[in-house]
Amino acid sequence: MGSNFAECHPVGFRWAMKARERGCKLIHVDPRFTRTSAMCDLHVALRAGTDIAFLGGLVNHIISHDRWFKEYVLHYTNAATIVAETFQDTEDLDGLFSGFDPESRRYDTKVWAYEGTVAGQPELDKSANQPPAKEGQPGVDFRRMPPRTDPTLQHPRCVFQILKRHYARYTPEMVSRICGCSEAQFLQVAEALCDNSGRERTSAFVYAVGWTQHTVGVQYIRTATIVQALLGNVGRPGGGILALRGHATIQGSTDIATLYNLLPGYLPAPSAQVRAHDTLEGWLANEMPTTGWWANGRKYMVSFLKAWYGAAATAENEWGYQFLPKNVGDHSHMPMFVAMHQRVLRGFMAMGQNPAVGGQNAVFQRGAMAQLEWLVVKDLFVTETADFWNAPDVEDPSAIGTEVFFFPSASVPEMDGSFTNTQRLVQWHEKAIESPGDCRSDLWFTHQLVKRLKKLYQGSTNPNDAPFLAMEWNFEEVDGEASAESVLREINGYTLPDRKLVKSFGDLRDDGSTASGAWIYTGIYPEEGRNLAAARDADEYVSLGWAFAWPANRRILYNRASADPSGRPWSDRKRYVWWDDGRREWVGYDVPDFPSTKPPTAKGVWAKGGMDALDGDAPFIMKPDGKIWLYVPSGLVDGPLPTHYEPWESPVDNALYPKHPRNPAAKTFNVVGNRYIDPGDPAFPIVISTYRLTEHHLSGAMTRWLPWLASLMPELFIEISPELAGERGITNAGWVTVATPRGAVECKALVTRRMRPFQVMGRTVHQVGMPFHWGYRGVVTGGVTNELAALVADPNVTIHEAKVFMCQVEAGRNAKAVLARLEDAPRPVPHVGRRERQAAEANIDRAIELAEAAGSPAEILVEPPFPLDQPLGVYHG
Amino acid sequence: MAKGFYTDTTICIGCKACQTACHQWNELPAVNDGQVELTGNSYDNTGRLSALDWRHVRFIEQFPEDRSQDGFLHGSRWLMMSDVCKHCVKAGCLEVCPTGAIIRTEFDSVFIQQDVCNGCRACIAACPFGVVDVGQDGKAHKCTLCYDRLQHGMEPACAQACPTDSIRFGEVSELMVLADQRVADLRAEGVPAYVYGKEEIVGGLNCFFLLVDKPEVYGMPADPRLPSDNVPEGLGLSALTAAVVAAGSVVAFRKERMDGMGGEPPPDTGPDTVPHTGPGGGSPGGGGPPPGVDLVAFMSAVHGANETARGRRAEPKAEGGCGGACGCHA
């Protein structure tokens, strides 16, 4: 579900095909019949944006038909844990959980805590516009005692009973009503899943951005977690919830760490809005749980700071903690472009990113770039982003003052480096050929940039420059490029001062005697000359000798759960990791994910903290209580349980919660040219999804410039059912105009029976789909699909909702006329000349001064005190 | 030691990696530098095998008109198949080539020597599968089975690139064993699979296919004919060649072949004719049994008819007349 595996991950799909040849049953639940559906035993079409209803139906089916895996659920999940009285469910409050503040549209998540634990939502500045607590991090203070449980699962406030009540209305009829699939289809999936789970068998879910790109994206995946936990399909071979990551190393880029709110190795980035983050001790107390594996967090953080700041990181200066930049809000992509649009952000580097095409509400995003002073684009070709000032909707390019620097980039075979793939597998690749001309790798660019900046700031006494001067940067240099292996060695970590490589994160210390760039990768380079990412010794099964999977070369996380509470395999067929009584240790095919000599019968002593607090049958060691969280007491901002909310733009009412049809905590951006479509608006009656094709990659920046690939999918098209095409007089391969309040895009029609109308709550709902690979540069060009999408986001991670929104379609090439008809039509890129910019600049400096004086920089985004030629709005989040 | 491809269409995901790998290895430019129009024919935008496309992935959409809610899409399919030169055991192109440009290599593949080809186009008409095409250089081009790679112990580029192993390269006899096993497995699941390219298809195809619908659905002739099939016993091939080069029989023969294919819409009929056919239609232009109808019987009939038409093996050897060679009785 939520993935077009065959089409977007064809190489990984090889293994799905091998599994099918060996008798595995493949089911595809997806709005469209895609190349993946074509390969599956069963395709169930559902209306886009309704997966939680479908998955919630599975939860209800599993519980009400008593198909849950009792022993697994009792021991390995928080089913028995008792929740505080302050929690009230959406079923009690018409679609809201307790703790909601309608004005700020935020929840006070403290009220969802386990009974008896102090809800540790950190003290926030009033102006804080992002929740700092992350799932997996604490937020709940377990210091006092372990959470109270009722192993009989009868307590009305135990998680199991709450879960049962929460999903009781997700019946097959309700699933069918909301999703538009038939009850029979739903039941076929439910039964297949239940039949194929338990001691002898396991089932896996595979998802990708079809699940994440929603205003309830995180909760989609949470629902699958509940299903898999109830069925006992986590931590076992053939089980799991597998996230297919985007580019070849998107996994790597979150590990080490392009997200604004994470430091490498999933250490939360400090925030200026969290008072506790003012000091390292405060950060540790607030972010690192005292029980479970994360109790080791201090070692990882100190080692990380030593890797970045070397000798400048000392016990006296909190190991250089204050050198780290602190967030002042949500700096993810969309808020960043809002800030850019408001000229708060003045320079931007796009390396391997093409927001002019790939960004939601692309007209807005190009408009934002027109406000920049400078823009650096480093890419294989002169992308639409490098050429944003020359987009078709720009009337006078000379009026745009942004200075654009283009750096031609080397491509993957032209450099050493690594890919971290979906399954956390880090694979090394070697440089095969020289890059043409002046093309350089990102590593070369970054290395040279840092060297130059360090030189620039040399001798500076300005405290703002101190982090640059403190930063340790002594990678081996080969032809002006930092050696990728030397970077990997730093990521792995070493002892200080003798710089001997460490073998595992067990060797890391919190006294400054070790450094490690990202603790989870430790062990990838265990000794000189041994780069395990380059290891190529495969076997017929787990292949521990093939590359390196973090952490600790472990292939299945939480694999202690592949054995029963007493340490024996659940079944012979599914044996994977088990307790060897003779050897008194955990053994198996994989690296056990548990303290190697801690017996299954061990009793945790809570007061001791760390791993000692947990029992020998608590496999989920990254959680403070060692359990899978069916119910999430802390870490999410939009509810402890997934609930079906309609997409932000939807054709129908919410059949479950008419009063609160959409995610009440969703992030919205009330900025110019970003008008939303109200639920049920007859002017925009058609559901649209955007997506990728095999033939192109994302915004097309790597593929639309290659004639071979361009010719395979040469033009932008819309996939449309013959029924809708007939209604609108649209002919196959003829022109179509697609419109939303954000934009109008012309494309060709691909009329196909793979698309079909849905009957939802008594009416026909049409659904269309558009790939988003085209733009105005390259060998083949075409409309920018993302001009249609809105800026609106999931509140946990600020991912957009391009997988489902509403639109209108009509035959012909009428974009101009359609735009003219729209009230609040999006404006083309606003023109900002150099003189206006200089005037604005003075204002920005003044604004920053004001904001700093007020002690709450986040307010800049809310009420910029400088004049702008664009109307402004507030955004929630 | 014949080398060839076994293409299992049931695991082809239509990714076109084979097409791209072929282009790259053989340095074949994209048509019009890649600036082409959307065909509207499912996900196929290259249309056919040509002088520039030596691999071609077909997409065949089989969906009923009524796709209403309670309907499981019984019998609905999106078939994908990567087509290529069949490197026939008895190759029509080779039979008629007047210059000897087309040779059989040490791998039993059929190879066009570019420096010998004089562009007479005889081979185009003689190929029952529409594989050979003359390029802008005036010479005939088609898949070489990556002759250059084979000579260095490498497998052809397409087979190496195929992520699902839909294309397998190897010793034909060994591949056939794999294919027969796969057919048996699929049959056991109720899938009407069979091998297209056993001996009754112009004496056997070194590059053969596992199909699950009639050949025409995939744009393959049910009854491919060789030029030599039209020649009375005893008349030498050189005479045939002379005849082909000399006369209009070329046109007649080509027409016969196109009629037999039936699966390919003519390029200029416009997109509306394409792919929305119900199960009754099978596929664009196809007139055979719908998916799910007893394909075994159907194939038997086809094979029987082929042989009778050829007048070679008038007597059916086994039930159904295909001698079991097609795997349909496995």
Ligand code: SF4
């Ligand atoms: S590479 Fe393989 S899977 Fe992809 S289209 Fe070609 S034959 Fe099919």
